[in-house]
Amino acid sequence: MLKDRFRPDADYRMFIGGEWVAAPDSFEAVDPSLGSAWAAIGNGTAGQADAAVDAARRALPSWQRSTPATRQALLAAIADRIEANAELFARLLPTENGRPVREVAIADLPASAAIYRYYAGLTRAHRGDQIPVEDPHSLVYTVREPLGVIAAILPWNSPLITTANKLAPALACGNTVVLKPSEFASASVLEFVALIADLLPPGVVNVVTGFGPGVGAALVGHPDVAKVTLTGGGPTARAVMATAAGALTPTIMELGGKGAMIVAKDADLDRAVADAALGIYLANGEACIASSRLLLHSSIAEEFLGRFAALASTITVGDALDPATQVGPLVSRPHFDRVNGHLQRAREQGVRVLAGDEELVLDPVNRNGFFLRPTLLHDPSGTADVVTSEVFGPVTVAESFTDYDEVVERANGTRYGLAAGVWTTDLARAHRIAGDLRAGIVWVNKWFDLPAGAPMGGVKDSGFGRELSWETMLEYSAPKTVNIDLGAPRFPLWG
Incomplete structure (x- = not known):
């Protein structure tokens, strides 16, 4: 109600x-x-x-x-x-x-x-x-x-x-x-x-x-x-x-940030998909620490994207005061237009939309609200503008990799350095990548955990x-x- x-x-x-x-x-x-x-x-x-x-x-x-x-x-x-x-x-x-x-x-x-x-x-x-x-x-x-x-x-x-x-x-x-x-x-x-x-x-x-x-x-x-x-x-x-x-x-x-979430070939995909969705769709994606960039090992990329797209398509978008709503509106009309501008440029640059183009059905009272469906973009090469630009909405972009040294270099290849993460069951890999990521916060097999006492910046x-x-x-x-x-x-x- x-x-x-x-x-x-x-x-x-x-x-x-x-x-x-x-x-x-x-x-x-x-x-x-x-x-x-x-x-x-x-x-x-x-x-x-x-x-x-x-x-x-x-x-x-x-x-x-x-x-x-x-x-x-x-x-x-x-x-x-x-x-x-x-x-x-x-x-x-x-x-x-x-x-x-x-x-x-x-x-x-x-x-x-x-x-x-x-x-x-x-x-x-x-x-x-x-x-x-x-x-x-x-x-x-x-x-x-x-x-x-x-x-x-x-x-x-x-x-x-x-x-x-x-x-x-x-x-x-x-x-x-x-x-x-x-x-x-x-x-x-x-x-x-x-x-x-x-x-x-x-x-x-x-x-x-x-x-x-x-x-x-x-x-x-x-x-x-x-x-x-x-x-x-x-x-x-x-x-x-x-x-x-x-x-x-x-x-x-x-x-701001452009949080890079690296998913290794040995990651627990059930948890990784759930954490990626949490990281980008909590707070309507309007968070500086959002998982707005997914770097997926090529051996698991297709399965991950299929699971993530299926999950995103089931998310309930609606009035922020409705307890059933999982993603609410963006904060303002100007911000709504900015986020849509990022999406339009991504499409023009050939980025595929894997989730987010589904019809958005709203109550008539919300017809003038600033709503956007949870969106998953796919740019395997990671060359589109949306890969390095902070969108600040319920939009994440996925790309693929095969080499772990290269993926760290790509994750670090933006002007941002706030949050990043790695999903792997290999302890040595987790420590190595966490040490090489240039970010103030690095999560391993989790996202969006900010307990009081852990420095944020x-x-x-x-x-x-x-x-x-x-x-x-x-x-x-x-x-x-x-x-x-x-x-x-x-x-x-x-x-």
Whole structure:
């Protein structure tokens, strides 16, 4: 039975300094299952972005002196609030960005809560070191200090999880934060902050909504922002880094990918096919870590493709709020058009469509939604543009190989380096290929497993910095060296 669509009680305002603040105008949030507006989001200004940074700056001295116990309790309470409001997000996320409702319960909610609990624990372990030195009259140690105001630029595909990835470690280290959600997924961030607002000292967390050229540019170029963290695409990252450079502000970049899944001749095909489908069709394929490129040993390629195509053709596409839906709509009309543009170019370059051309039967109410069938493309030689371009939709492309050294070279032959994987029952082969793949995450005989504590991030055009792990605490803090004299004799250099 279709869940009720989420409808806000009023137009959305921004959250600045502990107060809900109206923007001078607004823009529409569009339900991708219907193609129609469902909410009005405040379109903030550069001046309001400045006000949010100022509020975070004023809240910083008190918050950075808060005890580990205080920060730990806050993060644990946030996790509790998420779990206690599962029904809210089960209606909101599908309405907002087309996330299938069944995935909210199995992915978004448990993953988000786990991230806050993980960093709640790390607040107790975040510390400096004693530095061994030769001088017996010196004591040298470091303390880890928060950086200051963090500007977090969020994407639209998993707003609850990516908010957790940035907010939890930043708060755990004692920073204050200004969140700038995507214009396609602002409501979920605002509703989340409304749920936890009473837990927060004013100004510790702020939300400014709007568009990149106005609000985003004002945030990342602000001289009082200590660090910018972005999850997004390459063009946005380059614009953000160029603006941040003017203020010498460091950045963390979690960007796109073209995840290569290598299937060896000895792979368990039942598991490999299931994992490949999970890797590309979960989250409607709108994931940077999607298994969007399949490299199949020629001896098993035909059987694998037959099984995968048969599975893809059975996947239920429909309204994101329908529990029976397995793949929902793409997030917006412009993105839908971009994905279809990739498919059109692939066809023009001779790529075969093995699944995805079946008739798409939808309820009449969804006729204006942004739906696409799960698609499997086949380009044996791996020369088409779609092999190396990030499509960011329910589209994967398969190619064949015979030599394992060559396939690693082909897998590494893109500008991306976020996620990759190998399916094999040969332990030596698994270790060798995992070591040779140039990616921040390498899975062996699995995909899409991101437990809290395992560093997430990429190389090359997939970005830099790591989220979801202990190493992230180092991204949001800096060491201060304390060097103490214990009575060292002074050399008579003067007089």
